[in-house]
Amino acid sequence: MxxxxxxxxxxxxxxxxxxxxxxxxxxxQAFQCAANTPDHALLRPWRYxxxxxxxxxxxxxxxxxxxxxxxxxxxxxKLRRAPLRAPMVIVGIAAYRAHPxxxxxxxxxxxxxxxxxxxxxxxxAGYGVMWRTGGIAYRQALLDGLGLAANERxxxxxxxxxxASEKPPVPRPATSDFVSRWPE
Ligand SMILES: Cc1cc2nc3c(=O)[nH]c(=O)nc-3n(C[C@H](O)[C@H](O)[C@H](O)COP(=O)(O)O)c2cc1C
Numbered sequence: 001m002x003x004x005x006x007x008x009x010x011x012x013x014x015x016x017x018x019x020x021x022x023x024x025x026x027x028x029q030a031f032q033c034a035a036n037t038p039d040h041a042l043l044r045p046w047r048y049x050x051x052x053x054x055x056x057x058x059x060x061x062x063x064x065x066x067x068x069x070x071x072x073x074x075x076x077x078k079l080r081r082a083p084l085r086a087p088m089v090i091v092g093i094a095a096y097r098a099h100p101x102x103x104x105x106x107x108x109x110x111x112x113x114x115x116x117x118x119x120x121x122x123x124x125a126g127y128g129v130m131w132r133t134g135g136i137a138y139r140q141a142l143l144d145g146l147g148l149a150a151n152e153r154x155x156x157x158x159x160x161x162x163x164a165s166e167k168p169p170v171p172r173p174a175t176s177d178f179v180s181r182w183p184e
Contacts, residue, residue: 007124012169014128017161021052021088022127030121037114041099045107046114046155049091049146051083059083066141079136086130086159090118096151111155119158128163131156 001009022030031048039045051059063079083089094111096104119129136142137154148154 008120011120011123012167013130014163015085015130015159015167016164017086017128017130017159018164019087019161021086021161022122022125026122026125026127030118030125033121034114034118037110037117039110040102040106043097043099043102043107043110045095045097046111047093047095047152048118049093050088051091052088056083056087056089059089062142062145063136065145066136066139082134083157083159087161088159090158090160091146092118092155092158093148094153094155095149096153108153108155115155115158122158122160127160130159132159133157 027050034046034048035044037046060080060083063082064076067076067079092111092115094104094108096107115131119131122129133154133156137156143152143154146154
């Protein structure tokens with residue numbers, strides 16, 4: 001088994017993350033991996049925001065501010081604290097370009113694969129990652145607060161940092177459960 005296969009077979013998300021966050025050279029390389037994603041018509045339909053330090057508090061305030069008037073203080077406080085679960089949060093954004101042959105859905109896929117590449121690169125460098133969205137990712141107030149343009153959507157929040165404690169492995173399905181031949 002190659003090291004790459006072994007690595008992918010053992011990939012897992014890690015929710016318990018602490019400082020230090022990925023170092024700048026590691027981050028730079030990970031973003032180069034993110035850019036190395038399949039991309040129909042080379043539209044480069046993605047970008048990323050790196051949030052850390054005081055920015056995480058500001059992100060939490062933004063999360064909380066998107067709650068409706070019917071929300072409770074408990075709900076708002078949970079969102080306020082959410083970004084503090086890691087020393088760095090990377091916001092993955094799909095930036096849709098108008099193209100006659102490439103629908104937005106394909107561009108979202110390119111952005112999502114880029115997030116996957118980013119995740120694997122950070123994990124290969126020894127950091128933990130956890131891809132999250134939640135209802136907030138789809139709230140217009142959040143997109144506005146992050147400065148997204150009308151053609152942009154959130155692909156996910158990638159929480160990253162040093163693994164504080166490993167979570168139990170998630171059972172994986174047998175390939176026969178999701179792979180078949182066609183025609184049979
Ligand atoms: C687009 C996307 C959004 C996700 N959002 C959340 C989320 O908001 N909260 C959460 O607990 N897990 C979320 N997950 C799932 C976790 O990232 C993770 O994959 C899951 O907990 C299973 O763990 P594993 O990656 O170790 O198999 C999301 C995954 C994807 C692909």
